[in-house]
Amino acid sequence: MLFDVVIVGFGTSGFFLAFELIKAGFKVAVIEKENAIGGALVNSLIFPTAGFHTLSGKLVITDSVKEFLDFCIKNGLSKGHIKDPLNFSYSITPINPIAYNVFFIHYFFDNFKNNFVLFNNSRIENIYEKNGIIRYVIIKYNNTRVKIKGKFFVDASGILELSNYIDIGYRLDIDSLQAATLIFKVANVNFYKIIDYIKQNKQDFYDKTDISLIVNNSFLSVSGYFELASKYLFNKELFLSRDRFLFFGDISKNYVYVNTSRIFIKDIINFILNNNNDLKKKGFFKKCSTFILPSNEKNITINDILRNYDLIERIGYYLAFKQVNYIYRVMKKFINGFGNSYIDMVAIKLGIRQYKILKGLYQLTMEDVISAKDFDDKIAVGTWPIDIHIKDKIVEKKVNENGYFIPFRTLITSNYRNLIFNGKHISSDDYAFSSLRIQATCMNLGSVVGKILVNLLKNKTFILDIDFSLIKKIFKNTFLTIY
Ligand SMILES: Cc1cc2nc3c(=O)[nH]c(=O)nc-3n(C[C@H](O)[C@H](O)[C@H](O)COP(=O)(O)OP(=O)(O)OC[C@H]3O[C@@H](n4cnc5c(N)ncnc54)[C@H](O)[C@@H]3O)c2cc1C
Numbered sequence: 001m002l003f004d005v006v007i008v009g010f011g012t013s014g015f016f017l018a019f020e021l022i023k024a025g026f027k028v029a030v031i032e033k034e035n036a037i038g039g040a041l042v043n044s045l046i047f048p049t050a051g052f053h054t055l056s057g058k059l060v061i062t063d064s065v066k067e068f069l070d071f072c073i074k075n076g077l078s079k080g081h082i083k084d085p086l087n088f089s090y091s092i093t094p095i096n097p098i099a100y101n102v103f104f105i106h107y108f109f110d111n112f113k114n115n116f117v118l119f120n121n122s123r124i125e126n127i128y129e130k131n132g133i134i135r136y137v138i139i140k141y142n143n144t145r146v147k148i149k150g151k152f153f154v155d156a157s158g159i160l161e162l163s164n165y166i167d168i169g170y171r172l173d174i175d176s177l178q179a180a181t182l183i184f185k186v187a188n189v190n191f192y193k194i195i196d197y198i199k200q201n202k203q204d205f206y207d208k209t210d211i212s213l214i215v216n217n218s219f220l221s222v223s224g225y226f227e228l229a230s231k232y233l234f235n236k237e238l239f240l241s242r243d244r245f246l247f248f249g250d251i252s253k254n255y256v257y258v259n260t261s262r263i264f265i266k267d268i269i270n271f272i273l274n275n276n277n278d279l280k281k282k283g284f285f286k287k288c289s290t291f292i293l294p295s296n297e298k299n300i301t302i303n304d305i306l307r308n309y310d311l312i313e314r315i316g317y318y319l320a321f322k323q324v325n326y327i328y329r330v331m332k333k334f335i336n337g338f339g340n341s342y343i344d345m346v347a348i349k350l351g352i353r354q355y356k357i358l359k360g361l362y363q364l365t366m367e368d369v370i371s372a373k374d375f376d377d378k379i380a381v382g383t384w385p386i387d388i389h390i391k392d393k394i395v396e397k398k399v400n401e402n403g404y405f406i407p408f409r410t411l412i413t414s415n416y417r418n419l420i421f422n423g424k425h426i427s428s429d430d431y432a433f434s435s436l437r438i439q440a441t442c443m444n445l446g447s448v449v450g451k452i453l454v455n456l457l458k459n460k461t462f463i464l465d466i467d468f469s470l471i472k473k474i475f476k477n478t479f480l481t482i483y
Contacts (some may be wrong), residue, residue, distance in 0.1 A: 006150035011039015013446035014156035018238035038100030044351035051440030053090035054403040062447035087208035160356035169359035182300030182320035187344035191444030193337035218250030221420025372400035375407035
């Protein structure tokens with residue numbers, strides 16, 4: 001099977017990349033390891049989507065992302081942009097996680113089924129490259145092996161999946177990885193009681209919280225209950241260390257998404273090392289399909305675990321699930337408004353914020369995002385503040401108020417001429433990463449990289465031979481509304 005572009009990962013960034021390409025008439029294959037499409041937003045219940053405005057209030061959105069958002073608003077799947085009641089950023093954009101599925105069925109399936117193939121629940125088994133050009137990949141799909149040829153390949157897995165097969169430089173420092181979170185949804189919550197409590201106990205909440213925005217927008221954003229958190233959210237046995245309860249109201253009233261559990265990759269790894277034999281007996285290792293783990297005789301090492309993201313995801317989920325159970329009981333007992341509530345849904349995947357990050361031709365840094373360094377090859381605009389979830393606290397810092405630029409060189413390496421990276425794992429330091437990982441930026445990145453690939457395919461040019469004047473033109477046409 002020959003495709004114009006083969007995309008690995010159908011999450012936030014892969015989705016919009018595919019959308020651009022198929023709209024332009026190119027043939028696209030997507031390899032997605034999960035059954036469901038939509039990545040973190042869908043499988044980890046990430047809510048609300050954020051990052052569409054700069055801190056000064058300029059809207060940053062591509063035409064395709066806007067098309068998606070307009071569709072969501074029209075179909076009752078989003079409230080559109082609303083002022084951020086926590087005043088952490090300028091706006092937030094609640095989008096129902098089901099929106100990707102609805103949009104996918106409507107557009108991809110109905111309109112483009114002839115030039116789009118989704119291999120969901122499938123994985124790469126091997127990659128064949130020659131002279132810096134990737135020729136094809138072999139995947140396992142429905143228990144058969146399928147060979148997929150492509151002119152271009154995109155790694156949009158968020159975890160640099162392709163680095164497991166070919167020579168791609170990356171950084172992975174387990175001590176500085178951000179916390180992972182298992183988000184759950186609670187039903188039958190009394191919003192009025194919560195709002196009343198916040199009004200009367202302002203000092204116990206994030207100091208920039210604007211209650212009038214919550215009331216006017218009928219959108220609940222809560223970051224606080226610091227006192228309660230200090231009593232209950234530090235629990236060594238559960239690997240929990242959290243200074244606050246964080247939750248957001250759904251688009252429909254009475255439901256909240258709770259973003260309070262917290263588990264570190266390092267704790268997951270230590271747990272695996274310390275409970276190696278027990279976990280083997282319980283069959284946890286057998287279910288991990290990516291790599292063969294060492295036999296029973298050999299002791300598992302940190303490197304074995306790091307190569308096996310599936311295992312980290314699986315054990316992390318198990319540990320975070322215990323936290324969810326505990327956190328919810330505390331909320332139900334002590335937070336006014338949760339008395340009659342019940343857990344409606346727990347995300348099916350642990351939300352892992354950070355894993356492998358590309359070492360590309362350029363590494364975006366904290367200084368770049370604060371000073372809004374200009375680049376000849378700028379392709380997108382980031383907006384979200386530096387927002388690092390580390391032990392016990394959140395570290396925040398403003399980025400440039402008019403947004404900052406992301407250069408094309410953060411998406412490529414010097415060794416492959418038809419491979420490009422997209423989404424949160426592009427080349428950045430920990431600070432820049434904590435900003436660009438936000439959904440709106442990943443959506444816009446997907447869309448703009450799609451536009452770039454459309455041009456490369458039309459001009460029959462490889463990635464490393466791209467003309468910067470073409471990039472300049474695409475950037476200008478894409479973000480015309482603000483620059
Ligand atoms: C806990 C948490 C809270 C967050 N909170 C917010 C928030 O409030 N607002 C906001 O806007 N953003 C938030 N984010 C950030 C945001 O959701 C993600 O960073 C963003 O969605 C990343 O997009 P992506 O396309 O790079 O990756 P993803 O959306 O993760 O997509 C990657 C896709 O690749 C697939 N994949 C992975 N490995 C393979 C493989 N081996 N083979 C095939 N497919 C594979 C995955 O299944 C997935 O579908 C949060 C993230 C987390 C984890």
